[in-house]
Amino acid sequence: MSDLLFRPLEADEFELFHRYGPLPASGVGARHLPFDELDYRPGWVWVALRGDDVVARAGFWGPRGSERPMSLDWFDPGLGPDRIEVGAALLRAAYAALSAPGHATRAGERPDYHLFLPADWRERPDAFADATDRIRAAEEAGLHRSVERLNLRWTPEYGLPPRQGRLTFTRAVDDESVIDLLARITEGSLDAWDRRLLAEKGARETARETLSVIAGMAGGRDRWRLARDASGEPVGIVMPTRNDEFATIGYVGVVPAHRGHGYADDLVTEALHIFTAEGELEVRDNTDVGNTPMEASFARIGYRVTGRRMILI
Template sequence: MSDLLFRPLEADEFDLFHSYGPLPASGVGARNLPFEELGYRHDWVWVALRDGEVVARAAFWGPPGHEHPFSLDWFDLGVGPDRIEVGAALLRAAYAELVTPEYATPSGERPDYHLFLPSDWRERPDALADATDRIEAAEKAGLRRFVERLNLRWIPEYGLPPRSTRLTFTPAADDAPVLEVLAGLFTDSLDAYARRDLDQHGLRRAAEVILEEIADFPGGRDRWRLAHDRAGKVVGVVMPTRNSRFATIGYMGVLPEHRGNGYADDLVAEALHIFAAEGEPEVRDNTDVGNAPMAASFARIGYRITGRRMILA
């Protein structure tokens, strides 16, 4: 370990990052866009060097204009016998420099690690081994398993579901009613982030965190809708938006007293109709593996699973 150097890239050193090899053939860590299109800052991209050769690498990501990275979502740790220790040391060095005393993002006290995985990663020995190496190194660096999520995709060719005939939707232009619904969604929530926000911030602030985070997406809030039943009662909210690359449902949910009626399908369908009317070529979403009702709703609407994501925090 004493012969290793850990450091971020200089502005003209992305070729050094790409000199790493070999890439895992299992698909573990693979992204759906080329590295150059993902918008990494050079000073948030780290390498471990041994005799000038890149033996491990890590790339942190944050939205344009933000002072701190939100996530670690590219991490390769080599194939040598000391790969776990090298990878862990690289992460410790990077986190020590990037997570300064003033670090703050809506999602937590340090960047989460997002490990992108094939949907069948547990059934394939090569994928399981590659994933296990990365998880073990991250855990040695102080991160802990938080949640596993399904990555989902919908495109118009899959078929546009029928629009709801039992709910009406109104623009969610004002903060107050949206915050009221968001706070109500925390009751018995199956979403790991919602439960974490509730534990860390309390009910009111947890709702504000969601509102602030989704409002900060480049897609804005013009597409957000409150859903009402035939009696005019609010049953939930859906917040279609765009991230830096794709259309996505930033957040959605049905209030506890209205759950069990299949309203989630209506909310997702409304979002897809909004996106389709605007000509969006695809929509990408995700949900916790443990949130079976939401996963089932996405499946009924026509989404397809593109992979999984293990998040360590």
């Protein structure tokens, strides 16, 4: 390992990142856009060099305007017999630098690792091997598995589901009302992110953080809708938005007392009608593996699974 150099790249050095070679033929780590269109920044892209050879690489990403990376979402630990050790050492060096004084990473917080996977990665030996290399290297670097998610896609060509008319939707304009509702929805949530924050911060702070994250996305909050039943009782909320690249439902949730009636279908359908009226050509979403009610709802509405994503923290 003493013959290795780990360092970040400047903007005029990104060709070094590509010198490593292509992504695995298995599809592990594949992105929907090429590297140059994903807004990777100088200092957040790292390589491991053995002489002039790039033997491992890692790309950290954050939304436009952010001062710190939000995620590690491009990582190739190499192909040699010491690839796990090399990949782990690269991640340790990069995480240490990005957490050092002078960077905007908050204390005790580090970017999650998002590993993009084919939907059938466990059934295919090549994909399983490529994924396992990356997971093992990340775990050796100190990360651990948090959740696996289904990546989902909907386009108007799949068919716009009709509104059922069971709920009345109004704009979500008052922060405190939204926080109150989100705090109620966190009870019994099957979403790993909700449950993680709930254990650390409690229901109300989890709700505040959810509102802050979704409000900070590129789509703003004009599309957010509160849902009420015929009696005027709040049933849930849906928060359609956009990230830097595509339309997405930032959050959808049903109050515990109203679960089991298929209201998630109504909430997602409302979001798709809003997106369609605005001319969006596709909507990309995800849900945790194990959140079977939400997975079933997306399937009924017509979403298609495009892959999986494992998150290590």
